[in-house]
Amino acid sequence: MDQLKGAIVDAVDPLKRTGAEDEAWKQFKAVLAEKDSRTGQATDLETALQRVGLHEHPALHDAVIDASWSRVAADDQKAFLSFLAGGELPLARLFRFLLNSQHRRVTVVTPNYDRIAEYAADVAGFCHRTGFGSGYIRTWQEMDRPVRFYHADLKVEERTIDIWKVHGSIDWFRIGDPGRERILSLPIDASDTAPPTRMSIARPVIVPPGRGKYEETHRDPYRSCMREADRSLGQAQAFLCVGYGFNDSHLQERLVSRCRDARLPVVLVTRDITPKAKELLIDAKANCVILSKGKAAGMTLIHTPTQRDGVAVEGADLWDFPHFLDFVL
Numbered sequence: 001m002d003q004l005k006g007a008i009v010d011a012v013d014p015l016k017r018t019g020a021e022d023e024a025w026k027q028f029k030a031v032l033a034e035k036d037s038r039t040g041q042a043t044d045l046e047t048a049l050q051r052v053g054l055h056e057h058p059a060l061h062d063a064v065i066d067a068s069w070s071r072v073a074a075d076d077q078k079a080f081l082s083f084l085a086g087g088e089l090p091l092a093r094l095f096r097f098l099l100n101s102q103h104r105r106v107t108v109v110t111p112n113y114d115r116i117a118e119y120a121a122d123v124a125g126f127c128h129r130t131g132f133g134s135g136y137i138r139t140w141q142e143m144d145r146p147v148r149f150y151h152a153d154l155k156v157e158e159r160t161i162d163i164w165k166v167h168g169s170i171d172w173f174r175i176g177d178p179g180r181e182r183i184l185s186l187p188i189d190a191s192d193t194a195p196p197t198r199m200s201i202a203r204p205v206i207v208p209p210g211r212g213k214y215e216e217t218h219r220d221p222y223r224s225c226m227r228e229a230d231r232s233l234g235q236a237q238a239f240l241c242v243g244y245g246f247n248d249s250h251l252q253e254r255l256v257s258r259c260r261d262a263r264l265p266v267v268l269v270t271r272d273i274t275p276k277a278k279e280l281l282i283d284a285k286a287n288c289v290i291l292s293k294g295k296a297a298g299m300t301l302i303h304t305p306t307q308r309d310g311v312a313v314e315g316a317d318l319w320d321f322p323h324f325l326d327f328v329l
Contacts (some may be wrong), residue, residue: 004071005032005045011067012060021057028052046247049210061208068113069204073170073188076114083119090322091120097329099126099159106160107232111167111248113206121161128161130169130185131221131228138185140221164229166222166251172205183221217250230254239266242321245274252280259286267291269324273303273310282308291319 009029017025031048035041054060083089098106108117121128127149132138149158165172171188174181183205207216217226233239233254246252259266259281266288268277273292281288282305290303292310300318301310317323 002045003075004068005048007071008045008064008067011070012063015059015063017060021060024052024054024057025060028054046209046245049208053210055210062203064208064210065204065206068208069170069206072113072206076116076170079114079116080119083123088322089116089120089123090325091116092124093325093329095120095124095126095161099124104157104159105162107162107164107229107236109164109166109229109232109251111251112165113168113170115169115171117161117163121163124161126161127158128163130163130165131225132172132185136187140183140185162228162232164225164232166217166225166229168204168206168222170204170206172221173202174205175202226250233258236264238264241266241268241270243270244268244277245270246277246280247274256280256284256286259288260284263287265289269319269321271319273301278303278308281305291324293317293319 009032012025013029028048031051032043032045034043036043049064054064079087095106110117118128118130129149131141133141149160169185171185173184173186175184176182184202186202205221207222216222229251236258239255239259244252246256255266258264264287266281266286268281268288268290270277270290271293273290277290280286281290282303285305288304290310292301292303293299294301294310294312294314296314298315298317300313300316302313302318303310316327318327
């Protein structure tokens with residue numbers, strides 16, 4: 001998120017703005033520069049966009065979307081090329097482990113725009129669904145007629161990864177005039193400097209952090225993805241969260257309530273534990289374990305409701321997802 005914050009500032013800062021837009025932008029940058037009196041950390045991107053309504057200024061809002069898209073798309077392309085060159089993909093290991101069983105489906109709920117989960121499903125050898133049909137130019141499918149994959153000989157559903165991207169994806173676009181627009185998943189050509197030229201006729205379907213995301217997520221495809229995510233969270237018997245800060249109230253409500261009320265187990269693997277994660281899991285005495293980075297190299301802090309500040313374990317970077325998988329698989 002820090003890298004995305006820098007990318008947005010670098011991209012939007014040089015742009016021409018009206019007086020009202022410039023005032024809002026200066027306020028946003030001032031909030032970003034504020035530091036917490038206890039931790040000394042600067043304000044994170046999510047908090048700054050919550051406090052300053054950039055979404056109320058369409059030109060600024062679009063510039064934030066373009067900058068977010070460009071940064072994530074460039075990183076996604078690098079990851080893709082790394083995987084093609086034989087780079088490690090830890091999530092593929094986890095998918096193989098989870099589906100080496102009687103289970104036919106694993107569900108991923110993510111606010112991320114990148115396609116790491118899709119790549120992992122492909123590398124692991126499983127089908128995946130994101131709500132779009134098949135083909136090179138993929139169309140959005142209504143959830144009352146979802147796409148399913150079946151093994152013709154065995155007459156059973158293929159093992160499938162459901163990936164519900166509740167804040168959109170870098171390969172999702174809206175084309176056409178309001179009221180007559182189509183939602184498509186298109187091939188993309190990532191760029192470090194600017195979104196592709198197609199953005200003049202097709203706008204990215206991603207929701208940037210901030211107050212405006214709650215309005216955006218009432219539209220499809222976000223609304224349908226959120227509905228499917230809620231259904232999956234309501235049926236799950238356990239949760240694994242990776243790098244999640246618990247700062248999306250509309251996303252985590254079902255998860256938190258099931259962990260708190262139904263006492264379902266949740267494991268959170270993260271570099272830095274956020275105050276919100278502590279509040280919703282540790283302080284609420286959920287059935288949880290949180291693994292975060294310790295103060296020294298090779299140290300992990302294990303947090304539980306009875307050990308709020310964590311018990312230090314040396315010689316194991318369990319907060320790091322690949323090392324976590326090495327330990328548990």
